[in-house]
Amino acid sequence: MPVPDRIAALTPEMTAWRRDFHAHPELGFEETRTAGLVAERLAAWGIEVHQGIGRTGVVGVLRGAMPGNRRIGLRADMDALPMPETSDVGHRSTYPGVMHACGHDGHTAMLLGAAKHLAQTRDFAGTVHFIFQPAEEGLTGALAMVEDGLFRRFPCDAVYGLHNLPQLPLGVVAIRPGTVLAAVDYFVIRLRGQSSHGAEPHRGIDPLPGATQLYAALQSLVSRRVDPHGTAVLSVAQFHAGTSDIVIPDTVEMRGTIRTLLPEMRTMMEGLFRQAVTGTAAAHGLAVELDYRRSYPPTINTPDEAALAARVAARVVGADAIRSDLPSLTAGEDFAYMLHEAPGAFVLLGQAGDAEGSAVPLHNGRYDFNDDLLPFGAACLVGIIHDELRDPAP
Ligand SMILES: [Zn+2]
Ligand SMILES: [Zn+2]
CATH class of the missing domain: 3.40.630.10 (Zn peptidases)
Structure with missing residues (x-):
């Protein structure tokens, strides 16, 4: 050797x-x-x-x-x-x-x-x-x-x-x-509705349907919007909601990471991501708080x-x-x-x-x-x- x-x-x-x-x-x-x-x-x-x-x-x-x-x-x-x-x-x-x-x-x-x-x-x-x-x-x-x-x-x-x-x-x-190695970005999404009794969801705004649709929409960004020759990864790694079987929660929190290899792809993914979050929240009457953080280049x-x-x-x-x-x-x-x-x-x-x-x-x-x-x-x-x-x- x-x-x-x-x-x-x-x-x-x-x-x-x-x-x-x-x-x-x-x-x-x-x-x-x-x-x-x-x-x-x-x-x-x-x-x-x-x-x-x-x-x-x-x-x-x-x-x-x-x-x-x-x-x-x-x-x-x-x-x-x-x-x-x-x-x-x-x-x-x-x-x-x-x-x-x-x-x-x-x-x-x-x-x-x-x-x-x-x-x-x-x-x-x-x-x-x-x-x-x-x-x-x-x-x-x-x-x-x-x-x-x-x-x-x-x-x-x-x-x-x-x-x-x-x-x-x-x-x-x-x-x-x-x-x-890839660029590393992190996100925290908080979708806010209005809590209510589990038996009377119509008296509040349940954030879970909007959150689960957002989850699905985020999964289709990479598969449907990114050029198959490009590389991007979007992972929702945390999904938190609720405290009881009989209370509809007022907030859902989703957290995760986005990885991209090229600066152009990084910018594009951030744009698509923000659009999906705000659009889905609006469609469900939810308020949204988004913390999107660019970490390692x-x-x-x-x-x-x-x-x-x-x-x-x-x-x-x-x-x-x-x-x-x-x-x-x-x-x-x-x-x-x-x-x-x-x-x-x-x-x-x-x-x-x-x-x-x-x-x-x-x-x-x-x-x-x-x-x-x-x-x-x-x-x-x-x-x-x-x-x-x-x-x-x-
Ligand atoms: Zn390590
Ligand atoms: Zn290491």
Whole structure:
């Protein structure tokens, strides 16, 4: 396996860090233990450390031994999810109801491994910014760092991030230019009628018929209004009404998410959605309150950086193991906010192997990051720096 020996030698240490993070998972913007350990280790290796960026974010700055003006950002996410761990691996979560079910423990350990290696060798020309971000899971920690001056204080000519993927085998890497992950929007709809006795619905305005028709209308937006070659997902994930068998409720609340891959589709879906909500509510004499929130933009890789990352990954896992044909995923990533500020690429690393939990889907209670992936990920990160920050021509 062409992972350089010195990086492969870091595997036991990265594994120990990863399992320790796994056993002590922290929710978004609460990653004080994790961020503290990250900062402590970076400082011990002689890397300049900046803490508290975007609340619990950490940035390490390392200059190469050779002169160079280019600056490259490498990013990992540190947060866990509010869910119980249901497997009994030895390093399982010791915090009830909190779990690293997305592998951010592994991403943090890989970036630490790359940082340690690069701090020892400093065999590059320019500056590396190691970006450890908080709160990726729905809380827009990347945006918090950007708004806190991340790229003003630590400018990056390009920025790269990695994510593990249990649906691909270990040793396979998916990388492509263009949209990799979807835009993420959320909605809350409240339809208000007028409550009445269950025996006398005509004395009130029952919001349920309107709400169920709206539910059906929303389901037909994607199937009937969106070009079959385009991609959009609309999921009503919560539907709440009522408190009793003999009371017609006055309010129905529906909540959910819309995912799209292209900015035009995002705008179109929001328009169709608003029209369906207001039109259906009006037809049923219901008042409507709509909270529509645009969250993560789509994660879009720039072509040059995607090509560089693919070249680097091919050296690590072999050209045959690079997948450039994987369809865009309808999940979202707040690394998108960083790619909005600088060119770069988001690389997906297959992780399904012999290790328990490595093929279990992300955000499942039995998922576990595969430690066998650590040397591959660290080697890719180091390789990106070597290719981006080559010794300038004499
Ligand atoms: Zn996740
Ligand atoms: Zn994740």
